[in-house]
Amino acid sequence: MEHSWGIDHLEKIVLEAEAIRKVAPFLMERSLHRPLIVADQNTSDAAGKALIESLQSQGLQGELCLLEPNAAGDVVADEQAVVQLLLEVKPGTTDGLIAVGAGTIHDIVRFVSHKTGIPFISVPTAPSVDGFTSAGAPLIIRGIKKTVAAVPPIAIFADLHILMQAPQPLIAAGFGDMLGKYTSLFDWKVSRLTGGEPYNEQAANITEQALQSCVRHAAQIGQRTEEGVRVLMTALIESGIAMLMFGQSHPASGAEHHLSHYWEMEYLRRGSRALLHGAKVGVACAEISRLYHAAVDEGIFPGRQPNVLSEHGGQIREWMAEVPSASRIRELLALAGGPSTLEELGIDEELFAESLREAHLVRYNRHTLLRALNEA
Numbered sequence: 001m002e003h004s005w006g007i008d009h010l011e012k013i014v015l016e017a018e019a020i021r022k023v024a025p026f027l028m029e030r031s032l033h034r035p036l037i038v039a040d041q042n043t044s045d046a047a048g049k050a051l052i053e054s055l056q057s058q059g060l061q062g063e064l065c066l067l068e069p070n071a072a073g074d075v076v077a078d079e080q081a082v083v084q085l086l087l088e089v090k091p092g093t094t095d096g097l098i099a100v101g102a103g104t105i106h107d108i109v110r111f112v113s114h115k116t117g118i119p120f121i122s123v124p125t126a127p128s129v130d131g132f133t134s135a136g137a138p139l140i141i142r143g144i145k146k147t148v149a150a151v152p153p154i155a156i157f158a159d160l161h162i163l164m165q166a167p168q169p170l171i172a173a174g175f176g177d178m179l180g181k182y183t184s185l186f187d188w189k190v191s192r193l194t195g196g197e198p199y200n201e202q203a204a205n206i207t208e209q210a211l212q213s214c215v216r217h218a219a220q221i222g223q224r225t226e227e228g229v230r231v232l233m234t235a236l237i238e239s240g241i242a243m244l245m246f247g248q249s250h251p252a253s254g255a256e257h258h259l260s261h262y263w264e265m266e267y268l269r270r271g272s273r274a275l276l277h278g279a280k281v282g283v284a285c286a287e288i289s290r291l292y293h294a295a296v297d298e299g300i301f302p303g304r305q306p307n308v309l310s311e312h313g314g315q316i317r318e319w320m321a322e323v324p325s326a327s328r329i330r331e332l333l334a335l336a337g338g339p340s341t342l343e344e345l346g347i348d349e350e351l352f353a354e355s356l357r358e359a360h361l362v363r364y365n366r367h368t369l370l371r372a373l374n375e376a
């Protein structure tokens with residue numbers, strides 16, 4: 001999505017053990033004396049309470065806003081959570097919002113921060129997504145997911161000791177979100193060539209290097225070593241920064257994300273508990289790799305402009321060769337301890353087939369090879 005917030009909005013990134021102790025000095029330096037700490041029960045236990053104690057010991061008063069789960073037991077970025085937070089913000093008093101949690105809590109806070117003009121600070125509790133620095137918030141409004149304008153945090157304090165304690169499925173999900181860059185980067189390069197999508201070499205390079213460093217450390221990430229968690233969180237932040245620099249999600253989101261969004265909306269419609277974003281993206285990346293490799297091997301270059309596609313066939317084949325096979329992607333997902341197949345993830349054949357046909361409609365203004373294949 002388009003937005004006016006540049007990378008300069010994000011002033012400070014701290015990624016180290018005991019990073020939460022640096023929150024209070026930062027708040028004081030910025031004269032933010034009445035922060036509201038936003039968490040749910042799990043993230044409050046994991047980090048929120050320790051953060052409040054740390055603030056108090058350094059002479060700051062922090063209040064806690066404990067977001068409530070929905071009927072299915074999930075804290076969701078929907079109208080109810082947004083209103084709960086708005087009700088707990090004290091006009092004229094609350095001068096900072098601190099998101100303590102993973103992606104969903106950040107989405108709620110970044111939207112409220114944007115609407116109230118109160119700056120927000122990020123304290124991630126799990127290396128689970130690359131959206132901590134995002135300038136858009138995917139919200140679920142009247143049951144439909146839509147991305148609305150929001151703001152990135154002014155600072156991130158990623159505490160390695162907290163991140164290492166995150167539940168294994170969340171860490172594996174962060175790795176899945178990163179592996180998705182194999183197909184998002186491929187889609188971006190192809191769609192630049194064949195669909196005239198805007199492109200930025202630097203954003204692509206940052207994302208590519210972040211991906212490669214995660215792949216090299218897949219086993220350490222699966223074992224949750226300090227080094228593995230540091231590498232993963234660094235990569236997620238870098239991927240987020242590449243999007244912020246570019247101003248749109250192209251570097252980090254292609255057909256694998258469209259499949260994931262499609263599944264997510266169907267789960268919402270069914271009233272089922274949400275699956276982790278990165279877990280879906282990782283498995284979707286394997287499926288898209290399988291589909292794309294088969295299409296390229298068979299020499300299918302469809303689209304409205306068959307000449308353009310056949311003209312670039314050699315280049316597309318070259319890029320395709322850099323995307324690992326579906327089985328290699330599944331192997332990496334398993335190494336990091338996450339689901340690697342549709343079955344393990346819990347997506348049924350019928351939903352998968354439907355999503356392959358229709359996922360490109362989720363974001364119709366965005367070109368992908370999946371869209372080209374479906375329109376052929």
Ligand SMILES: [Zn+2]
Nearest residue numbers: 130177277281
């Ligand atoms: Zn993602």
